[in-house]
Amino acid sequence: MLGELEGKEEILICDMEAGVGTVLRMEKGDADVVLVVADPSAKSIEVARRAAEIAAERARVIVVANRVRDEADLEAMRAGLGAHELVEVPEDPAVAHAEREGLAPIDVDPDAPAMRALRELGERLAAQTAPP
Amino acid sequence: MSRSPLRIAVVGKGGAGKSVIAGTIARLLARRGHRVLALDSDLMPGLAFSLGASAPSEPPLNDAAERDEDGRWRLRKGIGAFRAVTRYSTEAPDGVRLLEVGKVSGSEGRAPIMPAVQAFYRVIHRLRRAEPLREWTVVGDLPAGPRQTAFDWAPYADTLLLVAEPTWKSALTARRIARIARARRDPPAVVVVANKVTAAADRSRVARMLGEPVAAAIPADEAAATADRLGLALIDHAPSSPAARAIERLVDQLLDSRLPVVSAA
């Protein structure tokens, strides 16, 4: 699907099906960047490891180390995923609240720590496209 | 306390805690004398961790299916449900047998897992009629979301354990799954479990968001989160934790059938 859309004027962001199947089916050029998201669980790190390895053959990969609570979490994620460019997003009560209430976290608190981390990532990515 | 076999499939949104609940239930039932077959139809890791089992490196069931002259998939000659279970399942603690569809590692592409997927699907559709497995309890862990429920990946299940966190995404997913499950000709009983509950009001919140009663509430638990981080089974890492205890009570309920079970709408 991503491959069929041009993405020339707009920024396209695609929330894919969970798992490794999607990156396996991607071809070079379908995406410019693949954000591989993981949380501090062993099983999600394992999936992210596989997905990042495969995606790296097709696009630039940035690992989003999500819901990081402490150094132990960060260590676990670095151990599995440190080979890739990594962005840390802290565990954030504002996000938890948003999920419970069915809201966008940015509407709950746009300056919450997790929001700042993702905004920074967004800005870095956008800097590589044409200015708005 | 009943020892007649249970046939359960655990479903819900990704991250809700299906694998942890399925794996813990499987181990607990085995400790109570059940012969337990744990089924993992997810192409991503999960159930082996929560069973405390070592996962097979290659999909064992890749040997079990082949294509016929017309290119259609079938189980290899002589392989039915019982033989598939005895030959291709692996051993987990407490005598649980684990039958996995397999995990996608990716380096070799998708093709190599296809025989295992085809075999697994056929095996689970023969479970009910497999006489030698009649007394086995079956606990299935399905992948995230409604997809596999929609494609009949839990035909063995008398009971669908619907796991929902107190979030809207989890609740919407649970609603979708319940809807799909009840559209079947012979729908399973649906039992809703609220997981990772943090507030006293969460249980009723989940009930309201789903529009149906919640049979059990399992608390959010540091120990469970640590077990997840370490890749250990909750029942091994923290057997006395609030979450593990709550799952034990859920098992009591499942065995005593004292549940607010919501069957066909």
Add this chain to the structure above:
Amino acid sequence: MKIAVAGKGGVGKTTTSGTIARTLARAGHPVLALDADSNPMLGISLGVGPEETDALLAARQALDEGEAEHEPTAEGLVETFGTDAPDGVRLVVVSRIDRPDPG
């Protein structure tokens, strides 16, 4: 720029996708958000609300059921099913639950 978001279910893929989409839109970029998950929830993370998000899936399914022979093009889907989310983000649910692929 085309950004794809991958990972195991439950890690925060959708929350990440939605938040980055809103962030970029707020910074003035035109953003098209695609929900390719067979259990689409991106609407919630974009801020359109749970009921609307559920309604979007129903609309997508109706399309699948009504036009089985007429596989919509990507552009066609965006055209017909694009919906407006806050900050001007355009959202399209592109997933198909009817693919028999169990993976």
